[in-house]
Amino acid sequence: MDAIRTENLTRSFGTLKAVDRLTLEVPRGIIFGFLGPNGSGKTTTIRLFLGLLDADEGRAEILGFDTRKQANEIRTRCGTLLEYSGLYERLSAADNLDYYGRIWHMPKAGREERIRQLLEPLDLYDRRDEPIWRWSRGMKQKVAVARTLMHRPQLVFLDEPTAGLDPVASVALREDLESLAAREGVTIFLTTHNLAEAEKLCAQVGVISRGQLLAVGSPADLRSRTSAPRLYVTGKIPSQAVDQIKVNGLVKKIDQHNSRLVLDLTDLTRSHEIVTQLVQNGAQIDEVHKEKADLEEVFLNLVEDESKRGEA
Amino acid sequence: MITDIFTVAGKELREIFVQGDPRGRSRWFLVIMIGIFGVLLPLQSGREWVTSPISIVVWGWMPFQWVSGIVADSFAGERERHTLEALLATRLSDRAILFGKLLASLLYGFVLTMLILLVSLITVNLVYGRGELILFPLSMALGAMIFSILISGLAAGLGVLVSLRAGSVRQAQQMMSLGLLVLFVPFLAFQFLPPSMATAIHDFFVQMNIAQIVLGVVIVLIVIDLALIGIDIQLFKRSKLILD
Numbered sequence: 001m002d003a004i005r006t007e008n009l010t011r012s013f014g015t016l017k018a019v020d021r022l023t024l025e026v027p028r029g030i031i032f033g034f035l036g037p038n039g040s041g042k043t044t045t046i047r048l049f050l051g052l053l054d055a056d057e058g059r060a061e062i063l064g065f066d067t068r069k070q071a072n073e074i075r076t077r078c079g080t081l082l083e084y085s086g087l088y089e090r091l092s093a094a095d096n097l098d099y100y101g102r103i104w105h106m107p108k109a110g111r112e113e114r115i116r117q118l119l120e121p122l123d124l125y126d127r128r129d130e131p132i133w134r135w136s137r138g139m140k141q142k143v144a145v146a147r148t149l150m151h152r153p154q155l156v157f158l159d160e161p162t163a164g165l166d167p168v169a170s171v172a173l174r175e176d177l178e179s180l181a182a183r184e185g186v187t188i189f190l191t192t193h194n195l196a197e198a199e200k201l202c203a204q205v206g207v208i209s210r211g212q213l214l215a216v217g218s219p220a221d222l223r224s225r226t227s228a229p230r231l232y233v234t235g236k237i238p239s240q241a242v243d244q245i246k247v248n249g250l251v252k253k254i255d256q257h258n259s260r261l262v263l264d265l266t267d268l269t270r271s272h273e274i275v276t277q278l279v280q281n282g283a284q285i286d287e288v289h290k291e292k293a294d295l296e297e298v299f300l301n302l303v304e305d306e307s308k309r310g311e312a
Numbered sequence: 313m314i315t316d317i318f319t320v321a322g323k324e325l326r327e328i329f330v331q332g333d334p335r336g337r338s339r340w341f342l343v344i345m346i347g348i349f350g351v352l353l354p355l356q357s358g359r360e361w362v363t364s365p366i367s368i369v370v371w372g373w374m375p376f377q378w379v380s381g382i383v384a385d386s387f388a389g390e391r392e393r394h395t396l397e398a399l400l401a402t403r404l405s406d407r408a409i410l411f412g413k414l415l416a417s418l419l420y421g422f423v424l425t426m427l428i429l430l431v432s433l434i435t436v437n438l439v440y441g442r443g444e445l446i447l448f449p450l451s452m453a454l455g456a457m458i459f460s461i462l463i464s465g466l467a468a469g470l471g472v473l474v475s476l477r478a479g480s481v482r483q484a485q486q487m488m489s490l491g492l493l494v495l496f497v498p499f500l501a502f503q504f505l506p507p508s509m510a511t512a513i514h515d516f517f518v519q520m521n522i523a524q525i526v527l528g529v530v531i532v533l534i535v536i537d538l539a540l541i542g543i544d545i546q547l548f549k550r551s552k553l554i555l556d
Binding site (some may be wrong): 074075081087091100104105146 | 394401
């Protein structure tokens with residue numbers, strides 16, 4: 001059974017379709033990245049999954065429970081870190097975690113042990129009794145992530161967990177998240193617009209823009225599906241050589257920046273043909289390398305295409 | 313659900329008593345209030361503080377004052393500090409969250425009022441007792457207890473209603489302060505009534521049995537408390553709170 005399964009899930013606010021016919025399947029036990037620009041419908045999607053908002057059309061099943069009829073069953077089995085950490089600043093880290101343990105009816109000894117289990121790997125256990133308003137944003141965010149795992153949920157929703165953190169705190173939290181997820185064996189649904197984060201953490205990603213799911217798959221899949229293989233050639237390249245390869249059927253797109261040519265090819269295995277043609281036309285080549293586009297480029301391409309379609 | 317209600321109420325009270333109340337006032341604020349109403353005023357009033365039926369008005373006013381100070385924070389504060397959505401995303405039912413908040417405010421008002429009542433009784437006995445034990449008449453003691461519960465319930469119900477709708481804690485607190493003024497409107501209005509009407513009202517109450525008045529007020533308060541709780545239940549909608 002999938003952790004998440006939706007079918008044409010739709011939610012509008014007035015004339016704005018925040019989530020538009022979302023059909024998605026997320027298998028259990030993976031970290032799934034939900035990528036999208038600000039205002040693309042990521043947070044609304046999580047709220048729909050948790051039954052905090054009702055869908056206008058379509059349906060969603062979370063851990064096999066219907067979001068409309070069994071929202072409480074879903075919330076019982078899920079942990080959630082939404083846009084804000086949601087911690088009680090006047091209470092200590094231990095008190096915050098203890099409160100959430102009580103909410104899930106964990107026994108006192110179980111709560112204490114669990115707080116130790118969660119805070120020790122984050123290097124926060126020794127400071128557990130300090131009121132957290134004294135802490136940095138990064139430390140609070142770590143406690144907030146720990147809070148989502150307090151009751152050993154089967155599925156965790158994290159809404160931009162590293163947003164607003166400095167790069168060092170971001171990397172630290174990402175590493176903690178990765179090891180916590182591996183240790184706890186939970187499914188994680190992570191929304192982000194940090195593509196490096198998604199690429200490092202996620203087994204699968206979905207790209208959403210203006211409420212519509214544009215693509216879904218592993219980061220490698222998306223790269224190969226949505227972007228052309230790319231060849232970079234550096235050296236002294238005369239314009240006549242460039243003009244010659246422009247008409248080569250292998251070349252989809254060509255950009256020249258000073259002494260560097262960037263070519264999108266239909267088949268990267270035949271890149272030697274391009275290099276030969278360039279040399280035959282007088283090019284003095286210093287360096288050639290080929291690679292597929294990174295996730296950021298895939299994402300930008302998808303969003304750009306969707307915007308153009310929207311405008312059209 | 314009972315466990316959940318106590319969990320929510322326990323956290324609310326912990327935030328207030330252990331870490332200071334939402335206005336940032338420390339526990340010293342409570343000590344000062346106990347000093348004023350438990351020591352200073354009883355010292356000035358003497359035995360009257362314990363024996364005069366007018367004291368019952370004070371025991372009714374006090375819990376409204378205490379509760380209105382904290383209840384405004386119940387939802388508006390959580391919303392302002394961005395803790396509400398995390399709470400709504402838990403397994404807690406709507407009613408457990410709502411009743412937990414109501415219970416915390418009610419207990420705060422009731423316990424604080426009873427504590428002040430006890431301290432004031434000790435003060436009066438120490439200073440004016442002269443070896444004799446001065447106690448509240450049974451009817452007054454019962455009245456003070458019942459009134460403080462019902463008035464705490466009134467302030468909690470009204471406060472939650474205001475807090476659910478208010479845009480900020482400050483706005484909720486201002487509205488609660490207005491509520492406190494409304495409580496005094498009947499007493500103020502009485503001063504401006506034509507003498508004949510004032511006399512008629514006075515005579516009406518004088519002719520009534522004190523027990524009948526107390527019973528009448530208690531019934532009215534119960535009805536208002538229940539109505540407010542009913543409205544709170546109707547207004548507490550997860551999806552609306554999320555979008556607010």
